[in-house]
Amino acid sequence: MRKILVVGAGQSGLQLALGLQSHGYEVTLMSNRTADEIRSGRVMSTQCMFDTALQHERDLQLNFWESQAPKIEGLGVSVAAPGSHDPGPTQRAIDWVGRLDGYAQSVDQRVKMAGWMETFAQRGGQLVIHGAAVGDLDYFSRAYDLVLVAAGKGELVSMFRRDPERSPYAEPQRALAVAYVHGLGPRPEHPEFDAVRCNLVPGVGELFVMPTLTTSGRADILFWEGIPGGPLDVFNGVKDPAEHLSLTLELMEKFTPWEYARATGVELTDAGATLSGRYAPTVRNPIGRLPGGGLVLGVADVVVANDPITGQGSNSASKCAAAYLGSILERGEEPFDEEWMQATFDRYWATAQHVTKWTNAMLAPPPEHVLNLIGAAGQLQPVANRFANAFDDPSDFEDFFYDPEKTSAYLASVTGA
Structure with missing residues (x-):
């Protein structure tokens, strides 16, 4: 069975590790903290997850807290x-x-990540508590078919070059x-x-x-x-x-x-x-090169880090894990080469690009047509509902948010109806 190393025990790294484990892969998970240290530590995020992202957890039967968390x-x-x-x-x-x-x-990530990490270990996964550096990955990469880097902070991120065309902001x-x-x-x-x-x-x-x-x-x-x-x-x-x-x-x-x-x-x-x-929203090249020539694939906010203004971080992490899991399963015994890594990221970017576009738009002062749209939602319940549900599927904003003519046409269709 193929051996995969996942570095980083957040939403995406753990969801991916548990998903691969459930399909029989030999998975090693590397975390810089134990489950107890996470549970008793500081809060890590705000993580409001919408229906599509929650469904990815349900599909893997990882929705342990669904009955307890507020709906x-x-x-x-x-x-x-x-x-x-x-x-x-x-x-x-x-x-x-x-x-x-x-x-x-x-669900507070201290609760979820600690619980998921314990589940991974209970199911026979190899859990390594170690804050990995680039040199460690250079050593480990030779023993694994694929190395996934899901640790969005620290030295490892420096392996992934910033993509200036997709990163309009250089500062927080x-x-x-x-x-x-x-x-x-x-x-x-x-x-x-x-x-x-x-x-x-x-x-x-x-x-x-x-x-x-x-x-x-x-x-x-x-x-x-x-x-x-x-x-x-x-x-x-x-x-x-x-x-x-x-x-x-x-x-x-x-x-x-x-x-x-x-x-x-x-x-x-x-x-x-x-x-x-604070941090600058950044899209990075998804493939990292190790000093010894090996390649690693960046996951979730390692490669696409958006400002939390649109509440998409944990949603994007869940969607990235689901996309990568699909690509790995479909690959079978073929090598996880550079071409496959790029295609795997592109599969995720197909949805992530809409999140990045919308988030970066919300960081800027809103144009007049967007103010009109948000104002109209106060009088037109279907507009309020559509705006709310676009948090689950940000690609829908393409049809009514960015372009003044599309916004006008949409509002006219609602008032006409």
């Missing part, structure tokens, strides 16, 4: 009225919620700050179902609020994305979790008081419940 049935968008945050109370110029065709879910476009909390009240407009809330503050940044399942049960995530150098870019160097939460709430009170109103009694879920940082 997210809607996606809401609020836009702060211009100039309303300074001075006086902020008003919403736009406020609506679209209903999802299939529910979304968020948002400063990120996450807090997991207990005690958040429901949105009074729709208390009967859970929704992700996207709050846009023009010229300042965005606040995302979403329900999740964490190590201590049901919780909510408060996630600020601030334009660098702006009023939300204040988390750099904040190490104390309590100070991080205090800043988060102060900014909510100033810029999104409708969300702050339900957050006055929140507390952090645990000592590792905060996260901050």
